[in-house]
Every structure is written in structure tokens, then in C-alpha cells.
Amino acid sequence: GENVEQHPSTLSVQEGDSAVIKCTYSDSASNYFPWYKQELGKRPQLIIDIRSNVGEKKDQRIAVTLNKTAKHFSLHITETQPEDSAVYFCAAGGYQKVTFGTGTKLQVIP
Amino acid sequence: GAGVSQSPRYKVAKRGQDVALRCDPISGHVSLFWYQQALGQGPEFLTYFQNEAQLDKSGLPSDRFFAERPEGSVSTLKIQRTQQEDSAVYLCASSPWTEQNTEAFFGQGTRLTVV
Numbered sequence: 200g201e202n203v204e205q206h207p208s209t210l211s212v213q214e215g216d217s218a219v220i221k222c223t224y225s226d227s228a229s230n231y232f233p234w235y236k237q238e239l240g241k242r243p244q245l246i247i248d249i250r251s252n253v254g255e256k257k258d259q260r261i262a263v264t265l266n267k268t269a270k271h272f273s274l275h276i277t278e279t280q281p282e283d284s285a286v287y288f289c290a291a292g293g294y295q296k297v298t299f300g301t302g303t304k305l306q307v308i309p
Numbered sequence: 310g311a312g313v314s315q316s317p318r319y320k321v322a323k324r325g326q327d328v329a330l331r332c333d334p335i336s337g338h339v340s341l342f343w344y345q346q347a348l349g350q351g352p353e354f355l356t357y358f359q360n361e362a363q364l365d366k367s368g369l370p371s372d373r374f375f376a377e378r379p380e381g382s383v384s385t386l387k388i389q390r391t392q393q394e395d396s397a398v399y400l401c402a403s404s405p406w407t408e409q410n411t412e413a414f415f416g417q418g419t420r421l422t423v424v
Binding site: 200205231233235241242243244245248288290294295296297298299300301302 | 313340342344349350351352353354357359364365367400404406411412413414415416417418
């Protein structure tokens, strides 16, 4: 089955700086890569996703890149704000089933 | 309702007790997923339904876990003879089931504590 590794497990950045979270996956058949944000005690919410026929996707301050050859994908958050503080999960799979990474706790320091 | 609804929000069970967790998906969503999330971990896949058909139950940790969705809408996750290692948040998610719209919407989860 799919195995997703996510790094780092914790990340602290100053407000306004960029944050980068990286994930690797094992199953070359995976074609869907969503990223979820989960605030403390709340449900995971999709923030951006990318499919295997696209190398990069951007939505305002958030961007995701995908390298299918190397089987890794990354989340980039620019101009970080305190409200970006949360746990971020990457996932990989198909639209029937995804496997989640272990999460990155992002802290944005004002 | 506007989102995925799960009940109860919190459940405390004595070891050995059976529990049933309910999920009301977004109306019209064909796909329904159950995940188990341990403290400080990512959600782990348990099972997946397309309408009433359970297409994948590979993530269910033991035969004490059983899920159903008899009419293709509401789903119930049942855990028999609960053990302490079953303590976790159980998340339900639903999705429209199209290649164009694959976003999974999560419920608030049920926090199960087995004592």
C-alpha cells in the first residue's frame, strides 16, 4: 500500500516569512495529492490539492509542487500570518482513498 | 445540513463495551470514508463506501470493527468489545465522487475514550 512521509514534524517561522513542508510517497500509481489544515480540536479542511498531470498549483499565498519522478511534493506558504498556525497534513492516493502523512505543526510567531 | 455531522462528539466507554458512532454525510455525496486519528498523528484510513457498497475495508484494525451504510446515506461505525487502544478520534468524510471534484469534507469527529 501507499506510504507517505512528511517533514518536518514541527516548524516555527516569523510572521511574514515563508514556510515549506515536504512529503514523499511510495506508490507510483498515486495521482491525487491533497493538503489539509487542522486547527486544534477542529476538523481537517482541504486547503489545496494537485493531480499528477500538473507540476505546480498556486492559490494566493499557498502553492504546491509535485515531482512524480522523485515521488515528492511540497507545500509552500508565503507571507505567513498568525492564523496560518495549525497542523498541516499531506496525503497521497486516488480519489477513492488517500493515505495521510503524520502532520507538521506550524507555528507562526508574531 | 450544510456539512458532515457526527454523533456523539464525545464517548466514554468501559473496556469491553460496544459502541456505535454515527455519520451524516453531505446530502448527495456518494463517497463516504472513515478515519481513525490518534493523538498527534495523521488520520488513518479505516474504510470507504460508494453509496451503500463498502468497497474497501482494508484499514479496519480487527474484526471488532464493523461499518455499514445500508441506504447509501448515513453510516455507522461499530466497535465491539472496546479496548484501550481503540481510544482515538474517529473522523468521517464525504465526497461527491467525481474526478473533477474530489474534495473530501470532514466531520468534527467523535472522540472515543476507553477506560
